[in-house]
Amino acid sequence: MDDFRSRMKASGKYDVFICMGDLFDKWAVPYSVVFQASWTFFKAARDNPKTRYFILGGNHDISKDLEKKGALDLFELVVGNLPNVTIIRHAGHFTDIGGDRVGLFPYHPTKPAGELVTEKIDIAFGHWDTMFGEGNLVPTKELAAAGCEVAYTGHVHLPDEFTRDGVKVVQVGSMQ
Incomplete structure (x- = not known):
């Protein structure tokens, strides 16, 4: 939590801050953990209104049972109404950042990752597997067809x- 607080405090130095998924290590965590993470994130986003914050749902954040609500849902209730915060679950999100068309892709428990790539993009950020992962393998063919040259994934620790299908894939590694 100390490392998380430190990183969030420093987030205002950037125009864009992207949490690459797995904000929580399970979809159901103690309320105290959700509260600490939510409050820390809320303060950072409130204190840095010019920074755009994106949070991708990761495989640990989202239950495979889409009817179940968990930590990310509670987190969203606290920080989701801030104008500079976007929480992305269940579908791709497309936006412009620094002159590039960017696709942000959460983990989806039932749809193959490639189905979420629905627009032309320059850069992609996702929560994908890189070697195996039924349905969640980084969709390099679909990304290449969408014009994407670089994809970042937060799933692999x-x-x-590496490059696959003409797309450079960068595993950013996990925070811990």
Whole structure:
């Protein structure tokens, strides 16, 4: 939590801050954990209104049973109404950042990752597997067809880079 607070405090140095998924380590965590994370994030976003914050739902944030509500849902109730915060679950989100068309892709428990790529984009941020992962493998063919040259994934814990189908894939590694 100390590391998280430190990173959130520093987030105002950036125009855009993207949480690449797995904000929580399970979809159901103690309320105290949700409260601490929500309050820390809320303060950072409130204190840095010019920074745009995006939070991707990760495989640990979202239950495979889409009817169940969990930590990310409670988190969204606290921070989701801030004008500079966007929480992304269940569908791709498309926006312009620094002159680039950007796609932001959460983990989806029932749809293949490639189905979420529905627009032309320059850069992609997602919560994808890179080696295996039925349905959640980084959709390089679909990204290449959408014009994307670089894709960042937050799912894989160790940093790495490789190119597949003409798309450079960057594993940013997990915060911990």
